[in-house]
Amino acid sequence: MELSDANLQTLTEYLKKTLDPDPAIRRPAEKFLESVEGSQNYPLLLLTLLEKSQENVIKVCASVTFKNYIKRNWRIVEDEPNKICESDRIAIKANIVPLMLSSPEQIQKQLSDAISIIGREDFPQKWPDLLTEMVNRFQSGDFHVINGVLRTAHSLFKRYRHEFKSNELWTEIKLVLDAFALPLTNLFKATIELCSTHANDASALKVLFSSLILIAKLFYSLNFQDLPEFFEDNMETWMTNFHSLLTLDNKLLQTDDEEEAGLLELLKSQICDNAALYAQKYDEEFQPYLPRFVTAIWNLLVTTGQEVKYDLLVSNAIQFLASVCERPHYKHLFEDQNTLTSICEKVIVPNMEFRAADEEAFEDNSEEYIRRDLEGSDIDTRRRAACDLVRGLCKFFEGPVTGIFSGYVNSMLQEYAKNPSVNWKHKDAAIYLVTSLASKAQTQKHGITQANELVNLTEFFVNHIQPDLKSATVNEFPVLKADGIKYIMIFRNQVPKEQLLVSVPLLINHLQAESIVVHTYAAHALERLFTMRGTNNTTLITAAEMAPFVEVLLTNLFKALTLPGSSENEYIMKAIMRSFSLLQESIIPYIPSVITQLTQKLLAVSKNPSKPHFNHYMFESICLSIRITCKANPEAVGSFEEALFLVFTEILQNDVQEFIPYVFQVMSLLLEMHKNEIPSSYMALFPHLLQPVLWERTGNIPPLVRLLQAYLERGSSTIASAAADKIPGLLGVFQKLIASKANDHQGFYLLNSIIEHMPPESVDQYRKQIFILLFQRLQNSKTTKFIKSFLVFINLYCIRYGALALQEIFDSIQPKMFGMVLEKIIIPEIQKVSGQVEKKICAVGITKILTECPPMMDTEYTKLWIPLLQALIGLFELPEDDTIPDEEHFIDIEDTPGYQTAFSQLAFAGKKEHDPVGQMVNNPRIHLAQSLHKLSTACPGRVLSMLSTSLNAEALQYLQGYLQAASVSLL
């Protein structure tokens, strides 16, 4: 593309079209620009347009397009073609800085971004004169230009704040410091002087303060990695000026806006950051200045208002004090009783007040409010900062601080008592203060875990929290109600049980509150109380204690789901789940109504599942309803199926992906409840479950395998008779799973169920094929996980079909195969098998090979008899071998993307552990002894002579122990 007027004209037209709202016009224009961006001169044409176009929109559009072009193409990726020709690169670098500086702000920002992208690649080696070019502009005296330079420098240097130290990085920083530090310092001094000469010129001050903010930010970046020699030598200049800027105020710089921080706030906030950086990293050098900053920042806090625009400044400033007051060598700065009182009174208490903005969030943005207040995502808030300062001060001054605050709490409560409807915020602050003072450590699961012993939490609870919750009007003072409920929630481990029991009905009552925050907190508090542990691993609050409240609890919980704003409230749903699980059979009378409400809810949310937690707890609740009811009355399973299958069918038909894994789990649970033959409704679904499309989704695999296992357990004979033609498809699923390193264990689950439950004749024709597949996998990609599953499977097979059958099928695949598997796999690897049931299966299987397989006694396999016995004794006695070869370490993680997230396991749909040898063998050691005894009776002398010649002494000792325990001896 030539730099011609015609091309400029063309480009202008296409750029204009990219702004068109109609995609039919916009898209082709974007495509066109993409197609020409590889041409030489394209970027220069854009630069020409953004400078010279007649239309402002085109200028801006060209600058944005230019920046995006640079972002996509500037970096030279190894082994890929250079996407911008060298002469264009040179021309861009030669022109962009002056162009940026002479452009209006809107365009300047885009070009400044472009410069920093280029700088990231080319600076300093391939752009050596950039720094001098920038520094020279400092003398221009034109602060529009200077701010452009500073902004660009900031975007170039800010990466020093997060990158790792390296020779390359430090070489660059050193270069920057050599060229930049002195001019920046001079500019800083000059700007401050100009601020005082222009103290009465608002527009000049605005520009100058923008410069100061950028200078302060640059200071932060340049000082981040280490304390540069230059800045150590010039600390006096910088810190003295920073200090005086902190104390500066100028009416002309105050803004009317309540929300948006003004220049003065931004500058002071950055200075707090700079001081905090020095205090943390360069304490030794900064020590002489620190006390001054503590005083200045504290004064700043005392004089700063409650408006939202000061929030960042205030929380930064408080955090600075919080970090300093914890350090032993600055303890003295805070020690004085007057200082402490003044910090408590003027810094902490005011910042704990419930502000108009909080009230607004409480009412109109409850979800966000709850997230901040309950889940602790309040890191930058004032209240949180104040809370941190309380904790910091308590490290050295717990007694005095507690004393000071007790006075405040009392006076605030008195204020409240005088006129609650006007002064309720005083009580809110009092509760918050008590909470922050008392809590030393906290977790979501247990609430407060360490409390300040100087605060009497129970007394406060009885005198000030309970009365509010006992009030007949649940909708009065919602903020105080929420405070009270939260108090119960977080101090549940500190307040005695009898008080908690008194609170339960109060909480149940507040489920009816209109305020979303209040009824959500009530649900959450109940849920947390119900999970508390008592002695002997029981719940602290028992079902019996809750008996009087069952009906009202369930009614209010489900009613709360109908309150505006809470139709998919996860806290309420979780409380429902937890209540079911606590109350157990006492919910049975209410199940018909409960299950109707749950299925209606399920139907409604399946249209557009948006709250994963809500949905998860809903399915858990459904599972609990089924389990609890069917435990008492197995026949009831039919009525659940009746209620649920309609919705389930709809979910499956509409392919609601989020819900399908849940549906399979609930169906497994239902199917397992059946005592008799599998109902035909399930059989109709069976072929669909083998559809490959279902198996392509990782999240479906575990629940589907589980469901197929349930089919095999309950309906193997029906499958063999009525769906024999589906057996190859079933085995196809097994083959698919076994092929994957991530899912092979699921394949074995399925295979084990097939072997255990299917009538032998129905799978006869496939058996050899199954083993061949397994051997292939063993040969081609053996992993520890596979071997473990494989060992369990062959032993299960041996138990089911007999040791001789195992030997015969192996050797029919390839001569001597049986010996090879024994020698290369079973004997060396058996130690790796984990899990009680798995180990037991292997023990029983190997015992069978040892004692019920004639070829082990009189062929060349005989030499493996002792090693196999030794391996079995090892399995009994040695610790599990959990070493995993290095290269395998990452398989499970890397090969199963999103396993955790995609598959949502329902805890209450849990499958009970199945022990296929449970009835046959109780103690596998004794079983071994008995089997050996039997063998030795059949061929007297053989066993004993083998043992005495080659079994090692330790193993022999163990074996004698087993024989003794079984009261048998060998002949």
Place this chain on the structure above:
Amino acid sequence: ALRMQRVEVSIKLRKTKKDEQLLKRRNISLYAKEENLSPGQDKPDEIIHLSLEEIVEAVNGNNPKLQLLATQATRRILSKQKDPPINQIIELGIIPRMVEFLSYADNAPLQFEAAWALTNIASGTSEHTRAVVEGGAIPAFTSLLSSPHMHISEQAVWALGNVAGDGPIYRDALINSDVIPHLLALVSPVTPVGFLRNITWTLSNLCRNKNPSPPVDAVLKILPVLICLMQHEDKAVITDACWAVSYLTDGSNDRIQIVVDTGVLPRLVELMASVDLMVVTPALRAIGNVVTGTDQQTQAAIDAGVLAVLPCLLRHTKPAIQKEAAWTLSNIAAGPSQQIQQLITCGLLPPLVELLDKGDFKAQKEAVWVVANFTTGGTVDQVVELVHSGVLKPLLNLLLAKDSKTILIILDTISNLFMAAEKVGETEKLCLLVEELNGLEKIEDLQNHQNNMVYRAALNIIEKYFSGEENLDLEPQTGQDGLYDFSVKKQDFNF
């Protein structure tokens, strides 16, 4: 865990530390002392001031008296307290002539004044030192070492020290001109302390600098004398001898071995415990270097008792000492589990935790490395013991550090702790502990960190251990009847 060599400071942003040993020194002795040292000199009140032109003329002339006067005037100019005009003097072109004066054995005062002047020129920048060397000063000073006048040979020692301090090239030039035997010959029981200090300092400069390190045969010659000097009663002599050993140990493992073989480690450890900061610094530096070596070399330092001294140094008032001690400990913690066990047995955990909690940031960073190495190489039991010692709280607090690398190492360490917890089935307890200590919110926050590796490490921990807490909570517990019951069987985690 990896042992980390002292980081090659090819690029430094910081000021050179005051506690480093000086590479070059100027002789600016006080007036009175100076005159006493110049026997046969005119009385002080007869000092004559000469212009630079007059100096050049006199030095190049043939009048011995004027030569002396001019040389003395030059020396005086170069000895003034602030900003001596070394460049100006060099530009006069009188250096070769001054070097010539060094060989005037019959005019001791002139020899002495010239030696002094040249010493001070050589004390400047590399350019300045080069001017002296290129004037032919190395052989001249080497032969002056054997001067019958002690004050002259002392000045020669000093001058050579400045030359050696310039860098490996001049250092090796001196070694090649066979300066070592002459220097060592000056050390005797009757050598005055002041002189001995100068000799020790010059010897230390002959041991100093890397790329390349000094030749092994030179090291082998100097070492026995250094070890004697470390037994001297004078602190300055001991200090410089320790500096020399610290340079010799700052290198590859075979260099460390040479020092270990001399059996000097117990003495170094003893000196680490000195009350004198001046002595502690280089002794600690030397031992710190030794433990960057092999497991056996590190064991030699442990056997010499280093672990008994470190607790004090970790609590030292000087941040630089804390930092160096923590660095030393980090390399011991990088050893096999037996060495980690010794670290525990010798009570290093409490001071380590204190340092992590309250130390200077530089020292905290090194302390983080100690913990990181410990959790990499320690056994599960040792890691449990570490957690019991209270390391977690300060470690998690340091996630707020303004240093990406430190944050990353802490996150890696947390992963190590979780791996250990998994082995003893205490994952859930560790999760709670991390949350209680406000670590969880910090790790969550780090998921927004600008540095990619930090962000990913944080994300990884959250995903692996802190997502779906409900599943941990609800892990299906089924009783004999196959139905849910509320019991959970778990061991007690006793943090």
